Amino acid sequence: MRIDVVTVFPEYLQPLDLSLIGRARERGMLDLNVHDLRRWTHDVHHSVDDSPAGGGAGMVMKPQPWGECFDELIPTDVKPRLLVTSPAGRPFTQAMAHELAAEPWLMFACGRYEGIDQRVVDYAAERMEVTEVSIGDYVLFGGEVAVLAIIEAVTRLVPGVLGNAASLDDESHNDGLLEAPAYTRPAEWRGHEVPPVLLSGDHGKVARWRRDQALLRTAQARPDLLEGLDRGSLDKRDRLL
Numbered sequence: 108m109r110i111d112v113v114t115v116f117p118e119y120l121q122p123l124d125l126s127l128i129g130r131a132r133e134r135g136m137l138d139l140n141v142h143d144l145r146r147w148t149h150d151v152h153h154s155v156d157d158s159p160a161g162g163g164a165g166m167v168m169k170p171q172p173w174g175e176c177f178d179e180l181i182p183t184d185v186k187p188r189l190l191v192t193s194p195a196g197r198p199f200t201q202a203m204a205h206e207l208a209a210e211p212w213l214m215f216a217c218g219r220y221e222g223i224d225q226r227v228v229d230y231a232a233e234r235m236e237v238t239e240v241s242i243g244d245y246v247l248f249g250g251e252v253a254v255l256a257i258i259e260a261v262t263r264l265v266p267g268v269l270g271n272a273a274s275l276d277d278e279s280h281n282d283g284l285l286e287a288p289a290y291t292r293p294a295e296w297r298g299h300e301v302p303p304v305l306l307s308g309d310h311g312k313v314a315r316w317r318r319d320q321a322l323l324r325t326a327q328a329r330p331d332l333l334e335g336l337d338r339g340s341l342d343k344r345d346r347l348l
């Protein structure tokens with residue numbers, strides 16, 4: 108998978124040099140490139156923003172650098188899927204992570220200030236698939252943090268990036284539920300015990316306990332997820348809870 112990130116703060120993306128993503132890049136599993144948008148500016152101040160048309164507070168990212176960036180990075184015959192991080196975007200979910208993990212080439216445009224001139228999105232949408240995406244209902248200084256979160260969620264689904272693929276099986280949102288609580292040694296710690304079923308060696312009982320805990324946790328913290336759950340995926344015991 109190829110990923111390009113265009114940002115005015117390339118150093119914000121340095122965490123992508125670390126850990127499993129960094130290793131996947133070294134091994135050639137991820138072709139990930141970070142580009143400074145100011146590379147496509149021509150004035151002495153390398154300006155990327157201007158006053159908002161119609162007035163108002165703040166500044167808007169101007170279209171010219173983005174247009175020249177696309178001209179250089181995107182050939183005529185092969186197009187990336189363009190993700191524009193924005194508070195007004197489509198909510199990012201695990202389902203979208205799976206959708207994006209199937210794409211051969213992703214390009215992320217990190218907005219700053221009051222956003223990117225809308226014509227950048229409209230112009231790009233004439234040439235490639237463009238999705239404005241949000242990681243939540245809150246306001247950040249810019250899109251870089253959102254891009255880090257999305258790239259981590261997506262690349263860990265790319266075969267070979269996550270060492271032990273089994274880790275993908277029992278995690279939150281994978282089966283529509285939040286994951287069960289996790290424990291390790293010692294069996295008792297400061298008056299708190301590991302639930303005895305987890306030490307029983309009975310794999311069937313452990314699996315049932317984890318499923319019950321996942322359902323209870325989801326009902327308490329995210330009842331909305333239960334509404335969206337395919338009822339067919341609930342077995343008879345689930346319905347008793």
Ligand SMILES: Nc1ccccc1-c1cnco1
Binds near residue numbers: 242250
């Ligand atoms: N607040 C923001 C400001 C700029 C670019 C993205 C965002 C964003 C993305 N998801 C939530 O917020």
